[in-house]
Amino acid sequence: MSDEIRKYSNGDVTILWQAHLCQHSTICWKGLIQVFNPKNRPWINMDGATTERIIDQVKKCPSGALSIDKNSDSSD
Template structure:
């Protein structure tokens, strides 16, 4: 089974499925303070509001990013 990573701010959890990620960069361009591909962990859920993160995650073209509440 493929690895799934979760990043939480206590209010929402961003779920990342790396096996389907197409690395389009939409997440990093939309919220660069949250989505930082060169860092580990690469998703910093405390760097924006939950609403901003949810809005950006909805723009993921591959479905690799989703929200678990």
């Protein structure tokens, strides 16, 4: 149940969220509260920043709870 993967997309990139991996390091929401706000539902707002900025922040997640859906990443 808790290991479900949620997806959030802005039509350009899709973020994968795996709650069971989150270490609550707070890095994501301290770095980009406009997108990652645990007080909101859903807690990820893909309209809060540019795709580039969102990807940059996701890459800083130390646990792998946040990741980029490779199928949506055309920059590779």
